[in-house]
Amino acid sequence: MHGFAYDAPHDEIVVMSPLAQAVLTFRGGANGEEPPIRVIQGPHTQIQGTAYGANAIVTVDPVNGEIYVPVVPNAILVFDRNASGDATPKRVLNGGSINISGQTGVSVDPVHNLLLVNGRNAMYLFDRTASGDAQPKAVIQGPRSQMGSVHEFQVTSKGWLIAAGGDFAGGTGFVGAWSIDDKGDVAPRWRIPVQQLTGYVPYSIVLDPVHQEMMMAAAGRSNRIRPPNGIMNTVITFSWPEIF
Amino acid sequence: MGIAGNGRSRSGGNVLGCMAALALGVFGLSPVQRLWLGSPQLVSIQEIPEMGDSCFRPSQDFSVAPRQEPSLLAAFQTTPVYAQDNLGTEDVTRPPARNIRDTAPTFSSVGVDAVRNEVYLQDSNRWSIRVFSRLDNAKPGEPPTEPRRVISGPTSDVQFNSCVWVDPGSGDIYTVENDTGDSIVVFANRATGDAEPLRKLKVTHRAQSMTIDDATGELFLSVQYPPQVAVYSKTASGDAKPIRLIEGPKTRFSDVHGIAIDTKNKLLYVNNWGNVSDYKVAGSGHFEPPSISVYPTTADGDTAPLRVIQGAKTQLDWPGAMSVDPDTGDLYVANDMGQSILVFRRTDRGDVVPARVVKGPRTHLSYPAGVFVDARNKELWASNLGNSTATVYPLTSDGDVAPLRMIRGAEENKQSLKFGKTEALAYDSKREEILVPN
Numbered sequence: 001m002h003g004f005a006y007d008a009p010h011d012e013i014v015v016m017s018p019l020a021q022a023v024l025t026f027r028g029g030a031n032g033e034e035p036p037i038r039v040i041q042g043p044h045t046q047i048q049g050t051a052y053g054a055n056a057i058v059t060v061d062p063v064n065g066e067i068y069v070p071v072v073p074n075a076i077l078v079f080d081r082n083a084s085g086d087a088t089p090k091r092v093l094n095g096g097s098i099n100i101s102g103q104t105g106v107s108v109d110p111v112h113n114l115l116l117v118n119g120r121n122a123m124y125l126f127d128r129t130a131s132g133d134a135q136p137k138a139v140i141q142g143p144r145s146q147m148g149s150v151h152e153f154q155v156t157s158k159g160w161l162i163a164a165g166g167d168f169a170g171g172t173g174f175v176g177a178w179s180i181d182d183k184g185d186v187a188p189r190w191r192i193p194v195q196q197l198t199g200y201v202p203y204s205i206v207l208d209p210v211h212q213e214m215m216m217a218a219a220g221r222s223n224r225i226r227p228p229n230g231i232m233n234t235v236i237t238f239s240w241p242e243i244f
Numbered sequence: 245m246g247i248a249g250n251g252r253s254r255s256g257g258n259v260l261g262c263m264a265a266l267a268l269g270v271f272g273l274s275p276v277q278r279l280w281l282g283s284p285q286l287v288s289i290q291e292i293p294e295m296g297d298s299c300f301r302p303s304q305d306f307s308v309a310p311r312q313e314p315s316l317l318a319a320f321q322t323t324p325v326y327a328q329d330n331l332g333t334e335d336v337t338r339p340p341a342r343n344i345r346d347t348a349p350t351f352s353s354v355g356v357d358a359v360r361n362e363v364y365l366q367d368s369n370r371w372s373i374r375v376f377s378r379l380d381n382a383k384p385g386e387p388p389t390e391p392r393r394v395i396s397g398p399t400s401d402v403q404f405n406s407c408v409w410v411d412p413g414s415g416d417i418y419t420v421e422n423d424t425g426d427s428i429v430v431f432a433n434r435a436t437g438d439a440e441p442l443r444k445l446k447v448t449h450r451a452q453s454m455t456i457d458d459a460t461g462e463l464f465l466s467v468q469y470p471p472q473v474a475v476y477s478k479t480a481s482g483d484a485k486p487i488r489l490i491e492g493p494k495t496r497f498s499d500v501h502g503i504a505i506d507t508k509n510k511l512l513y514v515n516n517w518g519n520v521s522d523y524k525v526a527g528s529g530h531f532e533p534p535s536i537s538v539y540p541t542t543a544d545g546d547t548a549p550l551r552v553i554q555g556a557k558t559q560l561d562w563p564g565a566m567s568v569d570p571d572t573g574d575l576y577v578a579n580d581m582g583q584s585i586l587v588f589r590r591t592d593r594g595d596v597v598p599a600r601v602v603k604g605p606r607t608h609l610s611y612p613a614g615v616f617v618d619a620r621n622k623e624l625w626a627s628n629l630g631n632s633t634a635t636v637y638p639l640t641s642d643g644d645v646a647p648l649r650m651i652r653g654a655e656e657n658k659q660s661l662k663f664g665k666t667e668a669l670a671y672d673s674k675r676e677e678i679l680v681p682n
Binding site: 001002003004005006008011013015017018019020021022028029033041042043044045046047048049050051052054071086151152176187188189190191192193197198203204205206207208210213215216217218219220221222223224226230231232233234235236237238239240242 | 331332333334335336337338339340341342343344345346347368369370371372396398401403404424425449468469470499519520521523525526527528529530531561581661663664665666667668669670671672673674675676678679680681682
């Protein structure tokens with residue numbers, strides 16, 4: 001499983017079932033072999049992945065009650081969070097040149113009404129309700145930005161976009177903070193050089209505003225990116241009060 | 245009350261109202277408490293009680309409400325953060341506050357070389373193959389078992405490998421990479437350290453498990469998704485293509501994991517987790533109960549199974565590796581989530597009760613993903629993801645049987661984190677819990 005989300009206001013866990021083209025919603029306190037309380041699955045859903053990546057990513061907008069699923073060919077499906085069964089998406093955003101797949105990172109910022117799409121080494125910022133062939137409001141991309149790619153990333157309520165950057169293979173991977181008002185090739189305001197500090201690069205990033213912490217899930221990436229301590233799976237937490 | 249199922253939750257005004265309710269609930273905190281709370285976060289959506297005009301009206305009040313600094317409401321406004329480009333980048337180099345990791349190996353697969361009396365354990369946490377004496381036994385109170393050899397390192401190309409298999413004739417060690425390497429790597433029997441493989445075979449992404457039919461020289465490889473069984477020459481290397489490919493809707497393959505062959509009766513067993521979809525067809529996904537499907541070993545293309553073992557009585561629950569007793573034809577299944585080893589008869593079909601079930605607290609089974617029948621020594625081996633052990637039992641075991649011996653990769657009574665590949669993450673702010681999938 002490469003993507004899931006916790007919906008705090010509704011106390012639910014939303015999970016992508018990657019090989020069954022399904023979105024499962026569980027109780028927040030689910031434990032053991034507990035069945036989901038809702039399943040989105042079926043021909044009307046339009047959920048589709050690839051042979052290689054299948055359907056990996058899902059995210060939730062608890063404020064507006066929506067579930068976002070990136071799919072092939074090149075689209076983001078938006079479902080009502082209460083949708084169940086063979087549901088039709090309420091909106092579909094076409095990816096244009098982004099080339100969205102089932103592994104494209106997607107995040108929603110309900111505070112600033114943004115939909116953020118993490119294409120290959122680029123961050124696309126759309127209006128939250130963008131659909132059809134809507135164009136992004138801004139793109140953060142380029143050598144100064146060093147924008148990278150992760151499965152999960154987030155925006156703070158102050159408008160700091162927390163995502164990954166740097167050259168993982170070159171050992172300079174970091175977690176950076178860009179402004180949601182940035183456009184173009186803009187360097188991050190802050191960055192934690194996580195690869196230099198720990199040997200790991202992030203697959204996913206989540207935030208804990210209460211304790212002012214950033215957490216990242218990290219695992220061995222390939223034979224070229226091996227944590228020096230030889231332990232390939234970890235979750236690392238950093239204190240990062242600057243962004244909160 | 246919560247607004248689940250309430251269409252009003254999707255209107256903009258109601259959203260702001262929800263935030264206002266949250267803000268009103270936090271304004272009363274002291275500065276110290278606010279500092280500890282960090283920055284605002286949405287933790288609850290509540291229906292605003294009927295308050296008439298006294299209630300804050302978001303569509304108007306958001307823009308005109310007097311500033312209360314520092315206030316949660318101010319933080320929720322869409323005021324942009326300051327332009328940061330001209331400030332440059334500041335590196336935050338404080339060390340991590342916490343690190344959740346398992347320092348012990350996680351054993352995903354077991355293979356036994358009865359000729360050389362050695363046991364091979366595949367470790368998916370530290371990217372290694374660990375080789376032990378077949379008779380090693382970590383008794384209570386003793387330290388973890390020291391391996392005779394460890395194969396690991398960038399030259400070895402061992403990564404998130406899901407299967408280890410030892411050729412009883414040559415002693416060659418085969419290992420299947422499941423995720424980041426997409427290969428079968430073969431080592432010489434005495435390989436150790438960051439060893440150069442004898443050969444590598446590029447295989448399809450999500451390769452899971454393998455076995456070899458020495459009589460025909462064929463290597464059978466299960467691929468999780470798109471589900472298939474690829475049959476290669478056992479000496480294949482590089483970009484060699486399969487001799488034949490078993491795949492298609494008639495096969496009833498779904499999220500394939502374990503594979504085993506009965507060479508005497510020329511049967512191929514494949515287990516399926518039941519996650520079904522055709523990646524070429526949107527919305528084609530559905531779920532089926534897990535199953536074991538049976539084919540002739542000569543199957544090719546879109547071949548229907550001879551029979552299928554499936555149903556509630558089977559107890560199948562995330563079946564992992566499988567192994568056949570060549571003398572009886574009994575099929576042994578590592579039943580990962582079922583915390584058991586299931587044994588089916590050669591002719592079983594449908595919703596059948598297993599002939600035997602090894603399960604219970606005395607067994608020390610914990611999320612067993614690997615299983616191996618050592619026919620020469622009449623022993624049954626299991627590798628346990630959940631406690632960093634390999635356990636061995638009499639081959640005819642049934643019920644809550646204590647292991648004959650145990651190889652321990654960690655301290656006694658270890659509860660492994662069971663991390664498979666930590667690629668996703670969520671934070672449950674309600675319970676202050678970190679959620680990690682495997």
